Amino acid sequence: MSGKWIRPLICPVCAQPLGDYGQTWQCPMGHSFDVAREGYVNLLRRHKKLPGTVGDAPEMLRARREFLARGFYEPLSDVVNEMVATAVADHPAPVIVDVGCGEGYYLRRLAQRLAGQPAALFGVDIAKTAVRLAAKGGGGYGRYLVADVNEQLPFADQSVHMLLNLFAPRHPAEFARLVTPGGLLLVVIPAPDHLQSLREQFALMGIQAEKEAHITAQFAGLFAAQPAQTVRFPLQLDTLSLSWLIQMMPGARHLTPPQQEAIAQSPALETVASFVVLRMMRDA
Numbered sequence: 674m675s676g677k678w679i680r681p682l683i684c685p686v687c688a689q690p691l692g693d694y695g696q697t698w699q700c701p702m703g704h705s706f707d708v709a710r711e712g713y714v715n716l717l718r719r720h721k722k723l724p725g726t727v728g729d730a731p732e733m734l735r736a737r738r739e740f741l742a743r744g745f746y747e748p749l750s751d752v753v754n755e756m757v758a759t760a761v762a763d764h765p766a767p768v769i770v771d772v773g774c775g776e777g778y779y780l781r782r783l784a785q786r787l788a789g790q791p792a793a794l795f796g797v798d799i800a801k802t803a804v805r806l807a808a809k810g811g812g813g814y815g816r817y818l819v820a821d822v823n824e825q826l827p828f829a830d831q832s833v834h835m836l837l838n839l840f841a842p843r844h845p846a847e848f849a850r851l852v853t854p855g856g857l858l859l860v861v862i863p864a865p866d867h868l869q870s871l872r873e874q875f876a877l878m879g880i881q882a883e884k885e886a887h888i889t890a891q892f893a894g895l896f897a898a899q900p901a902q903t904v905r906f907p908l909q910l911d912t913l914s915l916s917w918l919i920q921m922m923p924g925a926r927h928l929t930p931p932q933q934e935a936i937a938q939s940p941a942l943e944t945v946a947s948f949v950v951l952r953m954m955r956d957a
């Protein structure tokens with residue numbers, strides 16, 4: 674291979690190392706993937722036709738970008754960043770992967786937090802629009818890939834020191850394959866009381882019951898659970914921010930006209946954001 678291996682990426686077709694050839698990424702078997710103008714690469718198996726509903730729709734991504742850009746979830750991002758920074762502090766070249774990275778907000782802020790440290794950052798999402806937005810706003814840090822968490826992800830075995838998964842689908846067996854022994858997985862989910870007053874006021878979808886216990890059970894035997902951390906803080910929302918927030922929530926596609934009307938007419942309000950950060954260590 675004359676291109677330099679983009680450690681630890683592997684070809685989605687044959688699992689051999691993927692090399693950087695500038696305009697394309699290629700493996701020694703000649704499988705080749707174009708680098709898009711914005712800098713991201715589509716590593717989905719080409720034969721695979723995905724239903725149009727897979728991944729976040731462009732309007733949800735826009736809502737997420739607008740809402741997050743206003744800094745509302747900065748306290749959560751700060752907690753994640755400190756956990757990651759502490760965990761990788763002594764590592765000479767950690768590989769950090771955000772699976773289901775969306776439009777890239779958390780990875781972007783993490784890159785700023787780790788500035789100067791030689792970490793390799795990767796953002797993965799199935800929605801091309803998400804990855805395009807993330808790559809465009811990435812400021813040159815990190816590499817962004819289109820891939821499906823339900824398939825084999827394009828990373829070598831035991832090559833990831835820190836795997837992040839925020840509000841996105843999980844694949845326990847695949848996560849266990851990727852993470853190095855002793856490496857960490859951070860899974861962020863909404864707590865049962867997340868935006869509770871808002872859910873009641875506008876009759877929005879509830880949080881899946883027992884989500885934390887369900888996830889802990891999914892990863893049992895693969896990762897050792899460490900104490901989870903709850904992150905809770907108030908949100909003061911003007912009408913526009915409220916509407917961005919509701920549009921990025923699950924169920925946004927199914928809002929009824931009266932619900933939409935109530936949101937659009939709402940005065941500024943206060944609610945509470947509440948999250949659980951699950952921390953799990955890959956069994957050594």
Ligand SMILES: C[S@@+](CC[C@H](N)C(=O)[O-])C[C@H]1O[C@@H](n2cnc3c(N)ncnc32)[C@H](O)[C@@H]1O
Nearest residue numbers: 728729773774775798799800821822839840841
């Ligand atoms: C609720 S969003 C969270 C995005 C981001 N982590 C954030 O918090 O801003 C869930 C993300 O998972 C992505 N996703 C859904 N199914 C996926 C799959 N099968 N493989 C990879 N990503 C997927 C969606 O496209 C979306 O960007």
Ligand SMILES: [Zn+2]
Nearest residue numbers: 684687700704
């Ligand atoms: Zn190949």
